[in-house]
Amino acid sequence: MQLEELNEQQKEAVLYNEGPLLLLAGAGSGKTKVLTTKIAYLIREKQISPYAILAITFTNKAAREMKERIYQLVGEDARKMQISTFHSFGLRILRENSEKLGYTSNFSIMDSDDSLVIIKKILKELNYDPKIYNPRAIKNKISSCKNEIISPDAYERYAISEFEKVVLEIYRRYEKKLASNNAVDFDDLLILPIRLFKEYPSVLQQYQERFQYILIDEYQDTNEAQYVLSKLISAKYRKICCVGDNDQAIYSFRGANYQNILNFEKDYQEAKVIKLEQNYRSTKRILDAANSVIRNNKARKEKNLFSTKETGEKIKIYRAYDGEDENHYVAATIKKLHEKGKKYEDIAVLYRTNAQSRTIEETFLKEGIPHHVVGGVSFYARREIKDLLSYLRLLHNPSDNVSLERVINVPKRGIGLKTMEELNQKADQFNTSLYEAIESGKPLEFKRLIEELSQLKEQVTLTELIEKVLEASGMKKELESEKSLDAEVRLENLEEFKSITKTFEEREGLVSLEDFLYEVSLVTDKNEYQTGEGQVSLMTIHSVKGLEYDIVFVIGMEEGLFPHLNALMDNSELEEERRLCYVAITRAKEDLYFVCARRRVLYGKDQVNPASRFLGEIDEDLVEKIHMEEKEAPPSFEKEEIFYEKPVDYQAGDFVYHENFGAGRVVEVSNTLVTVAFKHPIGIRKLMKNHRSLSKVGD
DSSP: OOOGSOHHHHHHHHHOSSSEEEEOOOTTOOOOHHHHHHHHHHHHTOOOGGGGGEEESSSSHHHHHHHHHHHHGGGGGGGSSEEEHHHHHHHHHHHHSSSGGTTTOEEEOOOOHHHHHHHHHHHHHOOTTTTTTTTHHHHHHHHHHHHHHOHHHHHHTTSSHHHHHHHHHHHHHHHHHHHTTTTEEHHHHHHHHHHHHOOOHHHHHHHHHHOOOEEEEGGGOOOOHHHHHHHHHHTOOOOEEEOGGGGOOGGGGGGGHHHHHHTTHHSSOOOOEEEEEESSSSOOOOOHHHHHHHOOOOOOOOOOOSSSSSSOOEEEEEEEEHHHHHHHHHHHHHHHHTTTTTGGGGEEEEEEGGGHHOOOOHHHHTTTOOEETOOOSSGGGHHHHHHHHHHHHHHHHHOOOHHHHHHHTTSSOOOOOHHHOOOHHHHHHOOOHHHHHSSHHHHHHHHHHHHHOOOOOSSSHHHHHHHEEEHHHHHHHHHHHSSSHHHHHHHHHHHHHHHHHHHHHHHHHOOHHHHEEEHHHHHHOOOOOOTTTTTEEEHHHHHHHOOEEEEEEEEOOOOOOBBBGGGOOOOOHHHHHHHHHHHHHEEEEEEEEEEEEEEEETTTTEEHHHHHHHHHHGGGGGEEEEOOOSOOOOTTTTOOOOOOOOOOOOOOTTTEEETTTTTEEEEEEOOSEEEESSSSSTEEEEEEEEEEEEEEOOO
């Protein structure tokens, strides 16, 4: 065992296996090393069967890395463990018990785009205007209901507004459509196992006996369904170890509930809590900056990251004239760093919203800085790959109407909308799938093609099957005949898909279309095929979670941008923005740059924003304020010596002075705004309370 390589808290976490355990693991504190060593300890020292251990992570990439690290420690026993995401685990339960839930074994899994297609179709059937009833908003609402374990019947109690009543009607039809397609959506992979366990207690008992030791990473990111599933599985033996950091809970918009980690000790009153506070990633100054920001949050479990690494450079803060100046400063600084020997792949530029990426990317293109935007179009979301997958899904499950409608006329076969409308009517009339309703004409030729390929799939490898589908369907021929750059790229993507099936065959020793499709359906990491080697990484702060870079730039550090405008009126949302800032800071290993602009054009509007309050929360002795080059500022600016103002504590009744409105008196104070009564004719005005134009008289 490698216990001698662990610090005292890490070692304590590995050795304690008697009951519920909560590891509050700060950023860069070696939690993956602790988890893998703990699993190895259970198998090697405690003689626990690897079959009895369940390890849950939040991404497929993390699951693969954990599996590989455990393999290095215990060898082939690692292959016998269930190490997966929640959705992969849910899929396993569903595959083993599909008939109990009313599905045949060859059910399909609808991705987000497929679900949207179904919802759009239902809107059309019900004659609802998609401009009034946004399909994506309805899909998100249904997904939110599922993640909160709210069925259509349960949602009926909440459906009060007209929009909610429409959502309810579509939710009911959506569930029926999935059932008739012998299909589930991604959210069902969590809620169907819960339904199974509640309806069949004996099945739950089997899984409780099977998985007696449960380890869950990133517990602060669990939603209601994941939380309930965890409690059900662990209820008998209660040997559950949850690892997380409430200060890195940044996914509430996905339904994650950070209260789950805060309430762990209420759920498991005998729980042991261990804090992992030693950071192995960042310099002392970077950690001190992270601590000084996050301590302003109220809803958290107290911990304080520390490092035995060097003190490091001060955090640089640059206040730019405008967005263009911001971009040029970042580009020029990166060029200087590269000239001094720093590799481009060791540098990241982070921003709060995707909209900010356009201008920085344009600047990098002009300056010749190699870069890649993390979070671009997913390989699996590309049109040609979706088409190919639809063919494969149809071979696996002919009842999959969504896949059939996608490719029945790809490439074009002369099957138009009228033909499809007639086919849909027939399928509805006889309560069958579209595939079963096909009896004549061009659709019948398509059906025969699918039948021929279905017979072939049992005789060839997956990679050979892909080639047969591309040839027989006409997809390959159509793209070759186009002779365009776009068609060439799409052909390359289809060829790359064969690399994926080949890798799957070599890794798993399987040529099963069913197993391959289920694995593909669980790949949600959009950047699985983007390595970024030799390139600066550009990404949102949400996307950088779990990654680290030697040098990090965080741009757009302004009120209304970061923290985001939507969070300024709500304390809980403002605290999540602060956690997001904490995540950004703790990605940096050696150097951290914050950049903000006095003004910028965003969403087509010219905005003037104060510097972010988060900059004012960093202890001043940790930062170095970098001033603009000595050049003539645009007419609307004067040279600023002050980068940001420390927050002012206003109270109702305070006298204030405004540069434009003169003297006034505070009548109301909210989270970020102050309401002030000025003399006639100004009257009552709502103002940003920490704007430089406003000051408290007497301070």
